[in-house]
Amino acid sequence: MKYDALLVQSFGGPEGPDEVIPFLENVLRGRNVPRERLLEVAEHYQHFGGVSPINQQNRDLIAALKVELQTHGIDLPVYWGNRNWTPYLADTLAQMEADGVQHALVFVTSVFSSYSGCRQYREDIAKAQAEIGPGAPRCDKIRTYYNHPGFIETMTACVQESLDQIPAERRAAAELVFTAHSIPIGMSDNCNYVKQLNESCRLVSEATGHANWRLVYQSRSGPPTQPWLEPDVCDVIRELAASGAKDVIVSPIGFISDHMEVLFDLDTEAKDTAAEVGLNFIRSGTAGVRPRFIQMIRELIEERLNPETPKQALGTFGPSHDFCPSDCCLYAPQRPRPG
Numbered sequence: 001m002k003y004d005a006l007l008v009q010s011f012g013g014p015e016g017p018d019e020v021i022p023f024l025e026n027v028l029r030g031r032n033v034p035r036e037r038l039l040e041v042a043e044h045y046q047h048f049g050g051v052s053p054i055n056q057q058n059r060d061l062i063a064a065l066k067v068e069l070q071t072h073g074i075d076l077p078v079y080w081g082n083r084n085w086t087p088y089l090a091d092t093l094a095q096m097e098a099d100g101v102q103h104a105l106v107f108v109t110s111v112f113s114s115y116s117g118c119r120q121y122r123e124d125i126a127k128a129q130a131e132i133g134p135g136a137p138r139c140d141k142i143r144t145y146y147n148h149p150g151f152i153e154t155m156t157a158c159v160q161e162s163l164d165q166i167p168a169e170r171r172a173a174a175e176l177v178f179t180a181h182s183i184p185i186g187m188s189d190n191c192n193y194v195k196q197l198n199e200s201c202r203l204v205s206e207a208t209g210h211a212n213w214r215l216v217y218q219s220r221s222g223p224p225t226q227p228w229l230e231p232d233v234c235d236v237i238r239e240l241a242a243s244g245a246k247d248v249i250v251s252p253i254g255f256i257s258d259h260m261e262v263l264f265d266l267d268t269e270a271k272d273t274a275a276e277v278g279l280n281f282i283r284s285g286t287a288g289v290r291p292r293f294i295q296m297i298r299e300l301i302e303e304r305l306n307p308e309t310p311k312q313a314l315g316t317f318g319p320s321h322d323f324c325p326s327d328c329c330l331y332a333p334q335r336p337r338p339g
């Protein structure tokens with residue numbers, strides 16, 4: 001297929017104290033999330049000067065990717081557009097149109113399939129295209145990469161580095177806890193989020209040879225009345241300590257970089273919880289700009305540019321679809337009844 005640009009589509013984040021509340025209002029627009037939760041999360045961001053690290057992490061990712069593409073003779077300009085903060089997707093697409101881009105491949109920073117991580121990204125592209133009009137570039141999302149060897153090898157290296165920090169005599173008993181963003185059960189029922197997460201965790205655990213793992217969730221935002229994926233990472237840390245565990249490795253497999261949900265919910269909250277209950281806490285790394293991860297993005301681009309390139313995938317499920325079917329990752333949230 002002929003593509004003439006790459007768009008990196010991400011979440012976005014504030015870059016100063018005054019941007020925190022408007023950013024969170026963008027994130028939570030139309031969501032059944034209490035205002036108190038918004039204000040609580042705002043405090044997490046303010047704790048770090050109102051600056052989310054996600055934007056610099058995306059700038060670093062794009063810089064590394066440009067070098068990788070250039071080194072491999074792939075001549076595609078790289079653009080960046082966010083769903084919830086500047087540079088907004090609509091502005092980026094308008095710039096792409098002005099530059100003459102007609103058909104872009106889209107790399108989404110979200111790994112696992114759900115309404116929030118797949119369909120909403122595609123809906124936001126469609127909205128931005130509608131705003132621009134008939135000249136807007138066509139956009140094709142790159143397939144999900146949860147079982148791509150480049151993602152699994154990257155996360156395996158991160159977990160292995162954490163295992164290596166534990167004294168040899170305690171290593172086999174260490175608890176390996178993978179975390180991902182909790183989502184409403186009504187959302188997870190309509191997608192492969194949990195299935196894909198379990199497969200990634202299994203593949204990483206097998207590659208490290210460390211069988212003692214579990215998958216837990218973090219960063220829940222819903223009202224207490226709404227069921228979200230559980231268990232929560234902090235509850236599990238307490239339970240592990242009560243059952244005699246000494247070491248816990250927390251691997252945020254659900255995210256590709258150390259953004260605020262990692263820095264606050266894990267490096268602050270979960271770490272403090274572990275200290276409270278006397279557990280040695282090691283937070284494992286995220287993919288970031290690790291060379292194997294950047295190489296994976298280039299490989300995913302190559303397989304779309306040249307359909308003869310074999311599609312790589314580990315484990316049971318094979319490579320995911322290139323084009324989402326019409327019912328992919330649907331979500332019709334239950335709204336509270338008025339009155």
Ligand SMILES: C=CC1=C(C)c2cc3[nH]c(cc4nc(cc5[nH]c(cc1n2)c(C)c5CCC(=O)O)C(CCC(=O)O)=C4C)c(C)c3C=C
Pocket residue numbers: 010011012024027028031033037038041054109110111112114116117181182183184221222255256257259260261
């Ligand atoms: C209904 C589901 C979700 C709500 C509500 C929600 C609130 C919320 N999220 C953030 C910040 C981030 N979320 C990120 C990823 C993410 N969020 C959800 C779901 C909900 N979040 C999912 C399924 C995912 C994973 C898919 C994805 O978009 O990545 C991220 C990371 C983004 C990245 O590119 O890595 C951030 C940051 C806030 C502040 C918030 C409101 C309280």
Ligand SMILES: [Fe+2]
Pocket residue numbers: 181
């Ligand atoms: Fe989120």
Ligand SMILES: [Fe+2]
Pocket residue numbers: 113114118119324328329
């Ligand atoms: Fe999907």
